[in-house]
Amino acid sequence: MIEQEHLDRLVKILGDKGVLTRAEDMEAYETGARYDHGRAAVVLRPATTAEVSAAVAYCVANGIALIPQSGNTGLVSGSTPDSSGNEAVLSLDRLTRQFELDLDNRSVRVDAGFRLSDLNRRLEEHDLFFPIDLGADPRLGGMIATNTGGSRFLKYGDVRRNTLGLKVVLADQTGTVLDLDCDLRKNNTGVDWKQIFIGTSGAFGIVTECMLNLERVPKQTSTAFLVPASGAHVLPLLKAMEERLGAYLSAFEGMSKNAIAAAFAHVPSLKNSFHGGNIPDYVILAEISRTWEPREGEQSLDAVLETVLAEIWETEEAPLADAFVGPPHETWALRHALSEGVKHLGKLIAFDLSFRRGDIMAFCDHMKAEMPEKFPGVTVCDFGHIGDGGVHFNLVVARDSSLLTDGSFEQRLREWVFAVAVEQYRGSFSAEHAIGRSNQALYDFYTPEKLKDMAAGLKTLTSPGKLGSVRFG
Amino acid sequence: MIEQEHLDRLVKILGDKGVLTRAEDMEAYETGARYDHGRAAVVLRPATTAEVSAAVAYCVANGIALIPQSGNTGLVSGSTPDSSGNEAVLSLDRLTRQFELDLDNRSVRVDAGFRLSDLNRRLEEHDLFFPIDLGADPRLGGMIATNTGGSRFLKYGDVRRNTLGLKVVLADQTGTVLDLDCDLRKNNTGVDWKQIFIGTSGAFGIVTECMLNLERVPKQTSTAFLVPASGAHVLPLLKAMEERLGAYLSAFEGMSKNAIAAAFAHVPSLKNSFHGGNIPDYVILAEISRTWEPREGEQSLDAVLETVLAEIWETEEAPLADAFVGPPHETWALRHALSEGVKHLGKLIAFDLSFRRGDIMAFCDHMKAEMPEKFPGVTVCDFGHIGDGGVHFNLVVARDSSLLTDGSFEQRLREWVFAVAVEQYRGSFSAEHAIGRSNQALYDFYTPEKLKDMAAGLKTLTSPGKLGSVRFG
Numbered sequence: 001m002i003e004q005e006h007l008d009r010l011v012k013i014l015g016d017k018g019v020l021t022r023a024e025d026m027e028a029y030e031t032g033a034r035y036d037h038g039r040a041a042v043v044l045r046p047a048t049t050a051e052v053s054a055a056v057a058y059c060v061a062n063g064i065a066l067i068p069q070s071g072n073t074g075l076v077s078g079s080t081p082d083s084s085g086n087e088a089v090l091s092l093d094r095l096t097r098q099f100e101l102d103l104d105n106r107s108v109r110v111d112a113g114f115r116l117s118d119l120n121r122r123l124e125e126h127d128l129f130f131p132i133d134l135g136a137d138p139r140l141g142g143m144i145a146t147n148t149g150g151s152r153f154l155k156y157g158d159v160r161r162n163t164l165g166l167k168v169v170l171a172d173q174t175g176t177v178l179d180l181d182c183d184l185r186k187n188n189t190g191v192d193w194k195q196i197f198i199g200t201s202g203a204f205g206i207v208t209e210c211m212l213n214l215e216r217v218p219k220q221t222s223t224a225f226l227v228p229a230s231g232a233h234v235l236p237l238l239k240a241m242e243e244r245l246g247a248y249l250s251a252f253e254g255m256s257k258n259a260i261a262a263a264f265a266h267v268p269s270l271k272n273s274f275h276g277g278n279i280p281d282y283v284i285l286a287e288i289s290r291t292w293e294p295r296e297g298e299q300s301l302d303a304v305l306e307t308v309l310a311e312i313w314e315t316e317e318a319p320l321a322d323a324f325v326g327p328p329h330e331t332w333a334l335r336h337a338l339s340e341g342v343k344h345l346g347k348l349i350a351f352d353l354s355f356r357r358g359d360i361m362a363f364c365d366h367m368k369a370e371m372p373e374k375f376p377g378v379t380v381c382d383f384g385h386i387g388d389g390g391v392h393f394n395l396v397v398a399r400d401s402s403l404l405t406d407g408s409f410e411q412r413l414r415e416w417v418f419a420v421a422v423e424q425y426r427g428s429f430s431a432e433h434a435i436g437r438s439n440q441a442l443y444d445f446y447t448p449e450k451l452k453d454m455a456a457g458l459k460t461l462t463s464p465g466k467l468g469s470v471r472f473g
Numbered sequence: 474m475i476e477q478e479h480l481d482r483l484v485k486i487l488g489d490k491g492v493l494t495r496a497e498d499m500e501a502y503e504t505g506a507r508y509d510h511g512r513a514a515v516v517l518r519p520a521t522t523a524e525v526s527a528a529v530a531y532c533v534a535n536g537i538a539l540i541p542q543s544g545n546t547g548l549v550s551g552s553t554p555d556s557s558g559n560e561a562v563l564s565l566d567r568l569t570r571q572f573e574l575d576l577d578n579r580s581v582r583v584d585a586g587f588r589l590s591d592l593n594r595r596l597e598e599h600d601l602f603f604p605i606d607l608g609a610d611p612r613l614g615g616m617i618a619t620n621t622g623g624s625r626f627l628k629y630g631d632v633r634r635n636t637l638g639l640k641v642v643l644a645d646q647t648g649t650v651l652d653l654d655c656d657l658r659k660n661n662t663g664v665d666w667k668q669i670f671i672g673t674s675g676a677f678g679i680v681t682e683c684m685l686n687l688e689r690v691p692k693q694t695s696t697a698f699l700v701p702a703s704g705a706h707v708l709p710l711l712k713a714m715e716e717r718l719g720a721y722l723s724a725f726e727g728m729s730k731n732a733i734a735a736a737f738a739h740v741p742s743l744k745n746s747f748h749g750g751n752i753p754d755y756v757i758l759a760e761i762s763r764t765w766e767p768r769e770g771e772q773s774l775d776a777v778l779e780t781v782l783a784e785i786w787e788t789e790e791a792p793l794a795d796a797f798v799g800p801p802h803e804t805w806a807l808r809h810a811l812s813e814g815v816k817h818l819g820k821l822i823a824f825d826l827s828f829r830r831g832d833i834m835a836f837c838d839h840m841k842a843e844m845p846e847k848f849p850g851v852t853v854c855d856f857g858h859i860g861d862g863g864v865h866f867n868l869v870v871a872r873d874s875s876l877l878t879d880g881s882f883e884q885r886l887r888e889w890v891f892a893v894a895v896e897q898y899r900g901s902f903s904a905e906h907a908i909g910r911s912n913q914a915l916y917d918f919y920t921p922e923k924l925k926d927m928a929a930g931l932k933t934l935t936s937p938g939k940l941g942s943v944r945f946g
Contacts, residue, residue: 102829102831103712104708104712104829104830104831105829105830105831105862106715106830107829127716146661147661149659153658153659155720157634158659160665161630161634176923178923178924179921183829183899184827184828184829184862184900184901184904185626185827185861185862185863186622186626186631186827186858186861186862186863186901186904186905187827187901187903187904188619188620188672188901188903188904188905188906188907188908189901189902189903189907189908189915189916189919189920190673190908190916190920190924190928190945191669191672191673191924191927191928191931191945192633192668192669192671192672193924193927195665195668195669196664196665196668196669198665199661199664199665200663200664216715216716216719218719235577239576239577242579242689242764243600243689243764243765244765245764245765246689246691246720246763246764246765247628247719247720247721247763247764248720290719290720291715291716291718291719291720292716292717292718292719295780297772297776297780298772298777298780299770299771299772303770304771307768307770354657354658354659354660355657356575356577356578356580356656356657357577357578357579358575358577358578385659388658388659389578389657389658389659390658390659426656427657428657428659428660428661428662429662430660430661430662431657431659431660431661432659432661433661434661434662435661435662435663442662443662443663446662447662447663448652450649450651451651451663451664451666453934454664454666454934454935455663455664457930457933457934458664458931458934460930461926461927461930461931461934462927472663472664
């Protein structure tokens with residue numbers, strides 16, 4: 001609930017287009033990409049950093065809680081209001097004016113409301129892109145607030161690595177605009193303050209503008225499905241590829257048999273190129289790429305990949321049981337269908353974990369071995385980014401399973417998975433989705449008190465007002 | 474000065490080897506790599522994180538100021554005591570016990586007292602290295618405290634990009650050990666606290682242990698000297714190389730005629746391979762490398778480089794006036810001789826600047842054009858890392874110049890350079906040397922008050938005791 005007087009003042013600050021109050025206009029902003037639905041007091045849509053600042057200052061002065069929202073594609077309830085109806089959503093969706101490309105510097109200065117796809121579309125003609133490869137199409141502010149990683153982290157890193165500078169509005173009495181303006185790559189002149197706004201879900205400030213590193217678009221890409229001799233051979237296979245391909249290697253994605261079967265079942269048009277249609281226990285999608293056009297006298301990239309696979313085939317440790325080079329659009333079509341496929345199998349209980357690379361398969365095998373006894377009826381459909389340690393550890397329960405009538409089942413299952421992943425394997429409970437309301441309890445449980453105290457202090461230093469869905473302190 | 478009682482207590486904590494008080498033992502710790510000489514009250518040499526913690530707690534409780542010192546190779550007076558004789562140096566040089574390599578994860582967990590060269594020597598047999606390429610041989614703690622960059626930033630990035638986790642001792646009453654232990658690549662579970670200890674000169678805590686990303690050692694390297702058609706053609710040349718070589722390109726270093734001439738004069742054994750011995754106005758050292766052994770059917774790396782240079786030669790914009798591939802040990806010998814060569818020309822006034830890549834040559838040309846009138850007798854001997862925007866902007870004055878008898882000369886010269894670099898070109902006044910006593914005044918002048926206030930708050934949150942040579946708040 002918000003008083004009419006406040007609404008009138010906010011309309012004065014942001015204009016009519018900048019303030020939504022009708023239920024049908026607000027609904028899209030109240031509903032998360034997958035899980036959550038809340039109720040907003042109002043939706044604010046500033047179009048400039050100055051408007052963000054003015055709106056934030058007004059809300060802080062009047063005790064109105066703000067939930068910054070970017071593309072609203074996150075999966076941890078980080079960008080939607082709670083059910084109280086008291087929180088104002090501050091959307092970045094009109095912050096899409098500024099776009100300044102610096103070709104010499106391979107960088108761009110852009111408003112935080114741009115969608116990733118829109119940014120990359122405008123960069124296309126220059127053969128450049130912002131090299132974060134995701135299933136979703138977020139806006140940039142949210143990518144920074146969650147430090148998204150994705151499928152090509154192995155080659156290009158995460159958002160943190162590719163962010164040169166930021167402009168941030170703090171939730172204080174004046175809506176301070178923090179100018180962390182920088183398009184330099186080497187700059188060590190004090191605290192690198194932008195780092196505290198990256199991956200912290202907007203709790204310390206609202207990113208309104210960003211300066212980003214760009215990379216050259218690959219002009220040649222070659223992919224293959226690799227079948228490791230066993231789970232224990234996945235890492236030797238990765239190391240053999242890294243040794244022989246260096247920076248050519250741009251993806252090394254693992255897919256379990258269950259996840260692949262789910263994708264085939266959900267998308268019948270997918271080509272099943274496995275021998276006799278039999279899906280192996282585990283499959284790697286490996287991608288190599290280079291930024292230049294094919295050159296005379298140079299081996300084709302497919303030939304490079306085939307040569308390397310033949311070499312690995314011959315090695316003593318023989319980590320490879322099978323391998324076949326296939327066109328990228330076909331191999332990636334399968335990889336991209338996994339997530340939707342798994343969702344259609346039944347009730348999905350998803351985990352976004354990461355491990356030291358050597359522990360991924362051990363963890364997954366551990367869980368698959370114990371699951372039938374601990375939680376019979378739960379199917380493991382894991383896939384992930386083996387090259388960087390990330391695992392989408394998905395558990396599925398048939399919709400008619402009696403497990404779902406047991407009120408404590410999901411909670412017990414989650415606790416067990418996190419205990420093994422975090423305590424036993426020293427993994428991360430949020431690899432690339434960051435923190436939101438849905439995993440706040442895990443942050444509270446696993447974060448040392450000293451770090452919570454420091455975060456509370458940082459909050460006071462930056463944005464003492466009510467901002468964001470997460471409490472870090 | 475330090476009371477005997479304190480010394481006795483510190484010996485109890487650190488043992489005899491852990492406490493130096495004799496002038497001859499302390500001298501090396503009181504003297505910086507190039508510029509500074511101070512006086513220490515005592516030198517503390519803890520051998521474990523627990524000893525660091527105990528010593529720090531004792532010093533904080535008793536108001537003893539601590540200067541953390543790592544390899545002491547920095548150039549901004551960040552790791553030596555002032556002349557008061559009241560500061561205790563806390564050296565990391567005995568923190569060299571732990572070395573845990575994880576080959577699957579391509580990472581290492583290592584004590585912060587390791588020298589870069591010692592770390593890389595131990596990694597050699599595994600074909601791995603910590604990919605920061607520097608002229609000096611620092612210890613790891615100092616590399617983290619200054620976020621060193623170096624000559625291969627273009628390919629591998631800086632220390633920040635390659636740091637996965639840290640252990641840090643805070644200067645508080647208990648010497649809190651902050652466990653930012655992480656060997657994961659994807660982990661977004663709150664504030665990434667390690668970031669505030671990277672590049673901040675030890676002001677917020679003492680790094681005692683680090684978890685680092687490793688890269689594979691190149692097995693093939695090819696280099697060339699490129700002569701750009703003019704200063705304005707340096708960036709088109711870089712872009713043409715990036716377009717055609719992608720991640721092969723591992724260095725793109727610029728060297729001015731004056732710097733090269735100084736190197737030749739100082740090191741007569743250097744081979745002068747320029748036509749007729751005539752040094753061009755500006756020369757680029759370009760390096761390409763790959764991590765695998767030469768493979769049958771694959772073009773040699775020299776052939777790749779020659780093909781690419783021939784292509785660039787033919788382009789319409791023709792950024793290249795001359796180019797010749799030369800063996801890496803010869804080309805790098807010249808590059809590595811620049812710094813010493815320039816120092817021997819006369820009195821050196823050095824600047825560690827960075828710019829947007831497109832502005833480097835414009836800045837240098839601007840300064841060279843105005844110098845004769847503004848500061849006659851000053852020679853510009855610049856060289857730098859064009860690929861990442863870093864410039865070692867070195868000015869030299871003949872030792873017998875009357876300029877050096879003018880007490881205000883150096884100050885006026887510095888002010889002018891910084892004004893043009895930072896205010897006019899929006900560059901950085903400390904690209905890769907970070908902040909120490911010698912550039913504290915620049916930090917104070919160029920840092921917005923709000924960021925200083927936040928830094929003061931951060932200091933209170935982390936290390937309220939007297940720590941480090943820099944005041945960020």
